[in-house]
Ligand SMILES: NC(=O)c1ccc[n+]([C@@H]2O[C@H](COP(=O)([O-])OP(=O)(O)OC[C@H]3O[C@@H](n4cnc5c(N)ncnc54)[C@H](O)[C@@H]3O)[C@@H](O)[C@H]2O)c1
């Protein structure tokens with residue numbers, strides 16, 4: 001096999017670079033088959049069009065799928081975004097982002113206009129248009145806490161149904177350890193691999209919501225796991241142009257890197273939150289503690305902000321999955337179990353401190369933040385929602401929610417349906433000037449930048465009692481005290 005990958009590339013990679021302008025011009029089927037190897041893999045030789053681009057289909061157009069599809073299109077590839085949700089597909093093709101993520105809609109407009117990306121709800125088109133198929137469907141927690149792989153299974157079955165030639169299937173979704181091998185087995189059952197070889201490559205994602213584009217264009221690293229070096233090289237090459245460092249490994253290692261990274265970051269947050277509980281008692285400023293600790297590069301100050309705990313679509317479910325796996329394998333992950341326990345009780349700890357200032361029963365509370373973090377509309381496992389549920393349980397008279405992404409009560413995704421009594425006690429504030437009228441307390445749960453410039457001065461007189469609890473140590477406590485607020489943060493120290 002000709003080594004056409006450039007200097008330093010492994011001889012015989014399954015990547016046939018058509019570096020001459022115009023070579024491999026066929027946009028829909030820009031690949032050729034190169035002898036199907038033993039068993040399942042080894043056959044998919046990709047012809048790279050116009051120097052460095054290929055056709056790729058990204059399966060699942062959610063936060064990760066849409067971001068990755070756009071990044072790949074910006075890198076010059078011809079991208080098809082596939083989603084089973086036809087209304088989402090229509091909106092994306094119209095240039096409308098179905099969720100909130102800074103910078104993404106502008107990029108969508110640009111790439112639609114340039115004809116670099118198109119979205120489809122048709123499985124056949126999705127599968128037959130590209131040799132590279134990247135799966136980025138959701139892998140949420142099932143009721144028993146294990147990862148629910150129904151979307152992933154249906155994506156694989158769609159590929160198997162319409163497969164028309166050799167494919168490299170790239171797993172971008174976060175999947176339990178062992179899943180990529182299972183995907184291979186499923187293809188072996190459903191597809192005649194001697195005619196249509198399928199390679200599977202694990203390529204987990206590390207972007208954060210709210211900074212998805214930044215994280216994708218400046219990745220900390222690119223993990224590529226697989227059992228066919230040729231397919232692994234092909235996936236690495238997809239990202240050429242990005243300032244990244246590659247780490248290649250086997251399936252299980254790649255899968256574990258993703259879970260262990262999230263587990264570690266979650267544990268870091270729980271560690272600082274537990275230290276904050278002690279700092280609160282002894283009068284230390286937890287922000288200063290984290291800054292001072294983080295000056296040691298071995299520690300780093302990232303993910304060391306104390307508050308009401310972590311939420312979102314990843315940390316809670318990935319920690320749960322890792323703990324379930326450990327349980328199934330009879331291995332005790334005691335540190336991770338404790339990290340989860342600290343997080344599960346952090347809101348209780350915070351609410352207890354609120355109750356110590358004044359009992360909450362019968363009061364009106366304004367909650368600033370419904371999204372699980374700033375700069376996103378994602379409410380999955382939102383600490384703000386968990387806090388509101390806790391307040392309702394404690395018998396507050398009114399929970400008034402305020403968030404730039406929420407306009408009505410039915411837009412709030414509760415963890416379980418609210419009883420009628422509780423539902424009646426929830427309101428959404430849409431008029432910022434009147435939002436604090438008659439409230440006995442304001443609680444900040446999400447650090448939206450715009451919360452800094454709320455009409456705090458006016459609110460101090462409109463509130464029944466000007467008390468603010470800052471669950472993210474985000475507000476300027478000194479300025480607020482100057483405006484007449486009683487301010488309580490998370491262990492902000494005696495000096496403040
Ligand atoms: N959200 C993040 O910040 C983030 C970051 C890194 C990794 N991840 C992982 O990436 C994966 C996707 O997460 P997300 O937040 O983008 O999910 P999401 O729920 O926002 O999007 C998933 C999309 O997949 C679509 N879908 C479901 N089944 C499908 C099928 N069979 N074929 C085609 N489309 C299908 C859904 O309609 C939805 O639009 C998960 O495994 C998650 O753990 C997420």
Ligand SMILES: O=c1ccn([C@@H]2O[C@H](COP(=O)(O)OP(=O)(O)O[C@H]3O[C@H](CO)[C@@H](O)[C@H](O)[C@H]3O)[C@@H](O)[C@H]2O)c(=O)[nH]1
Pocket residue numbers: 174205206207208209210262265269302303304305306307308309310311312313314315372373383
């Ligand atoms: O110091 C910190 C940092 C974060 N959080 C909270 O932790 C949660 C998660 O925040 P963040 O990690 O910024 O956002 P995610 O979008 O959930 O990203 C995480 O989960 C993704 C999905 O797996 C990974 O790709 C990312 O690398 C990982 O950071 C949020 O509730 C934050 O408020 C804290 O309490 N303290």
